[in-house]
Amino acid sequence: MARIVHKYSLFILLSFMILLSYSTLANSKNINEKKPCKRFVLYYHDILFNGTNASNATSAATTNDTKLGNFKLGKLVIFDDPMTKDNHLLSPPLARAQGFYFYDMKTTYNAWFSYTLIFNSSEHKGTINIMGADMMDEETRDLSVVGGTGDFFMTRGICTFRTDTFEGAAYFRVQMDIKLYECY
Numbered sequence: 001m002a003r004i005v006h007k008y009s010l011f012i013l014l015s016f017m018i019l020l021s022y023s024t025l026a027n028s029k030n031i032n033e034k035k036p037c038k039r040f041v042l043y044y045h046d047i048l049f050n051g052t053n054a055s056n057a058t059s060a061a062t063t064n065d066t067k068l069g070n071f072k073l074g075k076l077v078i079f080d081d082p083m084t085k086d087n088h089l090l091s092p093p094l095a096r097a098q099g100f101y102f103y104d105m106k107t108t109y110n111a112w113f114s115y116t117l118i119f120n121s122s123e124h125k126g127t128i129n130i131m132g133a134d135m136m137d138e139e140t141r142d143l144s145v146v147g148g149t150g151d152f153f154m155t156r157g158i159c160t161f162r163t164d165t166f167e168g169a170a171y172f173r174v175q176m177d178i179k180l181y182e183c184y
Contacts, residue, residue: 037182037183038157041176042084042085042095042117042175045083045171045173046174047171048061048169050169058080059081062078063075063102065103068106071110072109079099080097081096081097081098082097083095083096087175089173094121094123095124096117099114099115100114101113101134104133110134110136112134113133124151125150126148126150126152128148128152128180129146130145131143140160141161141162145178155182155183157181158179159176159177159178160179162175
């Protein structure tokens with residue numbers, strides 16, 4: 001009798017394990033790391049406030065650098081920058097980049113970014129959250145896409161920076177190649 005109960009319990013346990021594995025497979029999403037589910041290129045335009053350009057400035061330093069080295073270590077900049085489809089500053093913005101970056105290295109130029117792309121157009125509605133290190137000496141730099149809302153609900157991916165132009169501290173433009181690998 002005990003042997004029959006033991007076999008019956010083993011059968012129920014195995015059946016439960018098989019059902020659990022099927023339900024896990026049914027709910028898992030197949031992610032193709034080689035091909036993004038959404039991809040677009042935007043241009044980030046940053047005009048730093050210099051004390052006289054309040055009507056044009058899109059960013060401002062909230063702290064000064066620490067004078068440890070010659071690479072602005074400790075300087076914190078907040079921004080509300082236009083994002084365009086092409087590299088022209090006066091093109092209609094598709095989104096706004098709102099967040100901050102700070103310089104975090106004393107031996108070379110390096111910044112850490114944390115910002116949200118806010119879309120409010122007929123093409124896209126919602127946000128994409130991006131953060132990571134911008135190692136400015138590199139030709140391209142990858143930052144992490146860590147989430148989003150609206151059309152980009154819970155998205156993840158990579159945002160590749162490439163400096164398009166740099167005019168000292170006054171203005172810079174970065175090409176952002178955004179590749180999303182989780183789209184819901």
